[in-house]
Amino acid sequence: MNQFIAIRFLDILDILMVAFLLYHLYMLIRGTVAFNIFIGLFVIYLFWLLVRALNMELIDTLMGQFIGVGVLALIVVFQQEIRRFLLLIGSNNQVNRLLGMDKLFSSDKYKTPSNQQLKMLVKACENMARTYTGALIVVAQKSELREFVRTGEKINARISDALLETIFFKNTPLHDGAVIILGNRIVAARCIMPITDKHDLDPTLGLRHRAALGISEVTDAMAIIVSEEKGKISVAQAGELHLNISLAELSKMLENVLHPSDDSDD
Known part of the structure; x- marks a missing residue:
């Protein structure tokens, strides 16, 4: 029986992509109030995992309801940071050139400055x-x-x-x-x-x-x-x-x- 874990190229790519997203997330929220909110939510999530491990059913049920709507809460709380992240992707020249969107964004109304x-x-x-x-x-x-x-x-x-x-x-x-x-x-x-x-x-x-x-x-x-x-x-x-x-x-x-x-x- 093979005891070694098989690591594929896609697994390495997956790890790199997650690291890339987490790095840019940190760069966007560092030094802002959103960073403190993120730390608070992360602490609550760790506490919920501890509660589940200890089989504390009442607290687990209450916190489970809160965690269940976590995605919507994150969108509301971090709407400004999400907008900045999407803007970072959408305004990237290489991405626009790859998708052929660079000409779409160009405007003939305002000429290039001399x-x-x-x-x-x-x-x-x-x-x-x-x-x-x-x-x-x-x-x-x-x-x-x-x-x-x-x-x-x-x-x-x-x-x-x-x-x-x-x-x-x-x-x-x-x-x-x-x-x-x-x-x-x-x-x-x-x-x-x-x-x-x-x-x-x-x-x-x-x-x-x-x-x-x-x-x-x-x-x-x-x-x-x-x-x-x-x-x-x-x-x-x-x-x-x-x-x-x-x-x-x-x-x-x-x-x-x-x-x-x-x-x-x-």
């Missing part, structure tokens, strides 16, 4: 950082952020460093809130962004950084923050905050998001 417009965007951030002018610029990708555009004032103007600096000038009525850029257009200003629920952030970070991180968690957008207190530039993308980046780093990150062409400004 190299000149990209330079003006970086220049505006540089000037605002030098003058300690606070700013929050959200650069959309596949999602057009229509629900967030509706919260602000529509502009629909070409990207311009002068316009961006004017919008975020302290005495203007549009400076409070976020500017949304879609393609080669500044589509709206004074837009309201969702605030992240992460509680392990640096307490010195203000609402701009938390709003930038929040929009990057629930959409595929990239958010640029110019600190009013420190005059530093930061970027939030895919739920990660990159603090105090250089202008060269900002240009490179924008190139990856906007894919500027060599054509002149239209």
Whole structure:
């Protein structure tokens, strides 16, 4: 009789896939209230297993009813994290290319920004950082952020460093809130962004950084923050905050998001 356990290639693949999902689940909920909730639910589940092992029928019956609706409870409690996980999969360029969905998401309404417009965007951030002018610029990708555009004032103007600096000038009525850029257009200003629920952030970070991180968690957008207190530039993308980046780093990150062409400004 063979005493060895037969391990197939599919078993190894199964383990790797589960490890991959658990890792990304941890990355999504770490530092949030959801992580503490997950630990609480895990402790309750372990306690239920102990109760069943000890044949404590009354508690087992009561907890069994609770565990029975556990999937629905998880969906309700972790709806934001589930949305972020699905967004992570849906916005993956390799996945979209494999399924042939990359052309479906492309829009002819907003043209790709030119190299000149990209330079003006970086220049505006540089000037605002030098003058300690606070700013929050959200650069959309596949999602057009229509629900967030509706919260602000529509502009629909070409990207311009002068316009961006004017919008975020302290005495203007549009400076409070976020500017949304879609393609080669500044589509709206004074837009309201969702605030992240992460509680392990640096307490010195203000609402701009938390709003930038929040929009990057629930959409595929990239958010640029110019600190009013420190005059530093930061970027939030895919739920990660990159603090105090250089202008060269900002240009490179924008190139990856906007894919500027060599054509002149239209």
